[in-house]
Amino acid sequence: MAKRTGKNTIELENKPKILSSAAIVGKNEGEGPLGEEFDEIEQDALFGRENWEQAESELQSRTVRKALEKGKISEKDVDLLFAGDLLNQCIASSFGVKEFSIPFFGLYGACSTIALSLAAAAVFVDSGAAEIAVAETSSHFCSAEKQFRFPLEYGSQRPPTAQRTATACGAFVLKKNCESPVYVKYVTLGKITDLGIKDANNMGAAMAPAAADTIANFLRDTNTAPDDYNLILTGDLGEIGTKLLREIMQKEYDIDLSRVHNDCGLMLFEREKQDVHAGGSGCGCCASVLGSHILGLMRKGELKKVLVAATGALMSTISANEGQSIPAVSHAVLLCREDENG
């Protein structure tokens, strides 16, 4: 059973574990500081397919296959696959996973999708609604630019506040009662925050208040402080959003995050050298950093308690063109090692 803890947090009582994870990335991501930790670095931006959407779908199916292989799980034993992505009608996911004969749960949380899918998979596995579930999400620089911004061929200049959508995918296999030391202990799903920011080139600023709200709710509900965790990891706030998150946490909640906070958007690229402006972004940014580097450190025992609070900007090109502000959301999961009393 699951149990409500405080106003917004769910405590999972049966230790849904992360049996295995995989992360596959594109060339630029592979040249970043975490390059050696990914399962695969694909040099071809098209992933051998005909267009950017198919490329992202191929990235998804490969990453799911890799995660299943690493967990020694056969496709036919998976009860449910939770996936979503940034493309209109989530076609990277639907075309990416249709080859699998696995029931499909589509979800959408923009760049918070990895936390949402991990949260959903964990609740389903914890409750017995699924024995084995896969959670995954992706993004692709080229499919995202094409859809949200300008054709790549324009070579548009981007402002320093802009982030670079990662070509990356992370997939996670969840199962109870298995050898893995890492499990999902708490889930905190976020409400939508909207402080009126309208600049689609400054997503970090739009998303920081959502992260602050969810992290503050989680800490209050569990009666804990940042120092109780080895790491509080946001998804893709980038440089500007990260500063803003820490400021909001300090001012609004009197909580100092700086000692334990990091952001996947700051970890994926070497910003100065790789010309990614404010950092990485996209569903795949957090998914790939978590599925490789972070879970690697947790398996080794170097990290024992990690709060993952991914954020998403819930706008579209239409809402932006119509002058609407950017609503944002942040969902969080607490990953714990079994040898740590959480």
Next chain:
Amino acid sequence: MAKRTGKNTIELENKPKILSSAAIVGKNEGEGPLGEEFDEIEQDALFGRENWEQAESELQSRTVRKALEKGKISEKDVDLLFAGDLLNQCIASSFGVKEFSIPFFGLYGACSTIALSLAAAAVFVDSGAAEIAVAETSSHFCSAEKQFRFPLEYGSQRPPTAQRTATACGAFVLKKNCESPVYVKYVTLGKITDLGIKDANNMGAAMAPAAADTIANFLRDTNTAPDDYNLILTGDLGEIGTKLLREIMQKEYDIDLSRVHNDCGLMLFEREKQDVHAGGSGCGCCASVLGSHILGLMRKGELKKVLVAATGALMSTISANEGQSIPAVSHAVLLCREDENG
């Protein structure tokens, strides 16, 4: 706890109930045969707002408020709101529910979204991950035409196989241990089927195989036959998809659905008079018919066991333009009255 039953079905053991539901529709839908059963019929296609996307968001927020009011539930007591829609990046939902201070779970299953959101809400409530949850989804004729087809001003002709996207929303409040007689007993989530259909004006044909697969899986997993149910209800297969579903069930599974099957796309409009070609469609079609007419009959005891198998076409305009076929999915929930041994 939940329990796996057969290969694809989840049995919920704690009777997550549908405490209340609401359905709000547009003018055309209000003039159809179910007109008297809706909570509200809005004559203004813009719902008092500035554009079609905002209109759909307004439709969502009003319907959620109405469902909460009918269930005598305060917004602050709702733990989670599950919602999705057809618009790019699901903006009808994110802008529709951002006024509520309720954690938001975004999901995407195209027109299967209502079954997916009911399924997810039921699993969360059953397991204790949420005490009170809302599941809802919408569609709007004008926002859908604008996004998926042609500007309304063109007055495009549509082929007879095409369906009409309903301007409609259905919202459902779920809670355990309450007075309502109707609960969710089983959930069967579907896998993606794709038989290669590419005609975006013939969604019924693309979706029928998915419905057949999920209904057949449900019947096999629960060891039951169509006659064990008062109604097997699909979401928006329309005329062509309905014929095809019954044919597939007969040919592939030797199952005769005709005596107990109906389709919300055939129920929402009076097809001959209302010029809707093959029937109604859109996320709101099934959601509004279920949230008014069907649950009304269940509350009165005239229907006791209803299998709702909504279908969704998981394509986008981009995948269609790139010549891809239409992947489809169908998710199902079994609604039971408590006085019926299920």
